[in-house]
Amino acid sequence: MGRHSCCYKQKLRKGLWSPEEDEKLLRHITKYGHGCWSSVPKQAGLQRCGKSCRLRWINYLRPDLKRGTFSQQEENLIVELHAVLGNRWSQIAAQLPGRTDNEIKNLWNSSIKKKLKQRGIDPNTHKPLAEPETGSDHGNPLPAAAAATSVKSKPMAILPEPVPAPLVLPDRFPAGSPSGDDRRSATPTKEFFLNRFIQESSSPHCQSSDTVGYFPLQQLDYGSECGVQTTSVGNLSVNHNPLLWLNQNCRPIETSCSEFLCSNTVSIPNFPPGNPPPASVGGANRAQLWHAGGSGKSGGGGSNGANIDLQGSSSFFDSSLLPWPELASDKEAAIHIEGVSSEDLRWPDYLQGAFPVPAAIQSQSHAPYSDTKAESQLAVSGLSNWHHGQQQLPASDMCSKDFQRISAAFGQI
DNA sequence: AATCGAGCCAACCGCCCGGCC
DNA sequence: GGGCCGGGCGGTTGGCTCGAT
Numbered sequence: 001m002g003r004h005s006c007c008y009k010q011k012l013r014k015g016l017w018s019p020e021e022d023e024k025l026l027r028h029i030t031k032y033g034h035g036c037w038s039s040v041p042k043q044a045g046l047q048r049c050g051k052s053c054r055l056r057w058i059n060y061l062r063p064d065l066k067r068g069t070f071s072q073q074e075e076n077l078i079v080e081l082h083a084v085l086g087n088r089w090s091q092i093a094a095q096l097p098g099r100t101d102n103e104i105k106n107l108w109n110s111s112i113k114k115k116l117k118q119r120g121i122d123p124n125t126h127k128p129l130a131e132p133e134t135g136s137d138h139g140n141p142l143p144a145a146a147a148a149t150s151v152k153s154k155p156m157a158i159l160p161e162p163v164p165a166p167l168v169l170p171d172r173f174p175a176g177s178p179s180g181d182d183r184r185s186a187t188p189t190k191e192f193f194l195n196r197f198i199q200e201s202s203s204p205h206c207q208s209s210d211t212v213g214y215f216p217l218q219q220l221d222y223g224s225e226c227g228v229q230t231t232s233v234g235n236l237s238v239n240h241n242p243l244l245w246l247n248q249n250c251r252p253i254e255t256s257c258s259e260f261l262c263s264n265t266v267s268i269p270n271f272p273p274g275n276p277p278p279a280s281v282g283g284a285n286r287a288q289l290w291h292a293g294g295s296g297k298s299g300g301g302g303s304n305g306a307n308i309d310l311q312g313s314s315s316f317f318d319s320s321l322l323p324w325p326e327l328a329s330d331k332e333a334a335i336h337i338e339g340v341s342s343e344d345l346r347w348p349d350y351l352q353g354a355f356p357v358p359a360a361i362q363s364q365s366h367a368p369y370s371d372t373k374a375e376s377q378l379a380v381s382g383l384s385n386w387h388h389g390q391q392q393l394p395a396s397d398m399c400s401k402d403f404q405r406i407s408a409a410f411g412q413i
Numbered sequence: 414a415a416t417c418g419a420g421c422c423a424a425c426c427g428c429c430c431g432g433c434c
Numbered sequence: 435g436g437g438c439c440g441g442g443c444g445g446t447t448g449g450c451t452c453g454a455t
Contacts (some may be wrong), residue, residue, distance in 0.1 A: 016423070038440060054441075055424065090443060106422055239441075289445090 066098030
């Protein structure tokens with residue numbers, strides 16, 4: 001295969017994106033969607049290849065990106081997901097609203113790996129480093145999943161005691177005061193986005209069907225579309241749909257901009273069906289979404305504050321949202337989800353379709369989600385059917401191959 | 414103040430996969 | 435069936451920032 005044909009074209013810019021390029025791309029996608037990525041550069045007047053445009057959009061320009069430092073809950077979730085999924089960053093990212101696979105991958109390589117090693121945990125196998133290592137230091141597609149089963153009796157020390165992230169609003173884009181972060185000054189300013197979003201939301205293009213699917217998220221009920229049951233850790237929604245835990249490709253809605261929906265649990269206010277938000281709301285929410293983001297370096301640490309309740313110093317595990325308590329510490333494993341023992345939430349249960357939904361969680365679900373209960377159960381039922389009958393869900397976009405791997409990994413439990 | 418090294422992160426590269434012809 | 439093309443993913447890297455000296 002090698003390089004894409006578009007990459008052979010001459011005069012294609014490479015490297016960092018300029019604000020002008022960002023604006024062009026953002027304008028184009030805002031108005032028309034990306035459609036075929038290979039045609040985006042030409043239509044948008046960019047001298048970039050389609051892949052570069054796609055990456056820029058996914059990793060930086062998407063308005064639902066959270067930016068900022070990762071919360072302790074997010075880091076713990078990443079560790080847990082990595083233990084099961086391995087280096088499947090995109091699938092891990094699917095469980096972290098507003099986070100990109102690239103971001104998570106960077107975090108893992110630069111920070112989490114180190115923390116785990118300091119804790120005596122092999123980041124690849126999630127086993128104690130003292131034990132004979134079976135894996136190499138290279139990427140491991142799924143060894144951790146198998147390793148996870150062997151870790152059953154060994155409570156896993158996850159990350160250091162959570163330190164509340166500083167609740168500092170992003171000053172990444174101080175108006176008229178370029179920070180020392182010159183490299184990132186090549187990125188759009190907050191005002192840039194605010195202006196753009198407000199402009200676009202009030203423009204006739206914004207109301208066209210072309211834009212539906214990536215901006216008016218509020219109109220979309222991801223949960224019901226995909227049978228998703230979610231739980232909130234603070235404002236962090238945790239997806240309880242095993243299909244989604246297993247496969248990012250189970251995207252709830254096929255849109256012209258599916259990348260925008262990489263997360264099915266974006267924490268965005270829901271609007272009742274048939275009562276979409278007014279045009280002005282789109283702009284407002286976009287502004288809020290962006291404002292919720294922050295800088296990774298220039299003090300934006302607490303950017304999660306808008307979307308994620310840091311829950312003080314409580315660990316992610318205190319919420320016992322994990323379906324495999326054996327991966328958590330003793331203390332953590334002993335904690336129960338409200339009304340449901342964490343021991344009740346095991347992979348075999350997922351595989352067999354016995355997926356209990358805590359009453360407390362059900363009651364906590366927002367109205368749109370409450371309607372998803374039946375669908376969620378249906379989805380789980382379908383999962384069960386697949387497991388027993390090897391029948392793929394017709395309505396599901398799940399990757400059976402991935403699930404087979406997971407199933408095989410946990411089949412011996 | 415200058416230099417250096419470590420860390421971080423945006424972007425690129427190479428490959429795989431699926432759809433289409 | 436095979437080739438082409440586009441989308442997507444994971445690994446890697448170049449360069450910038452920042453803290454230490």
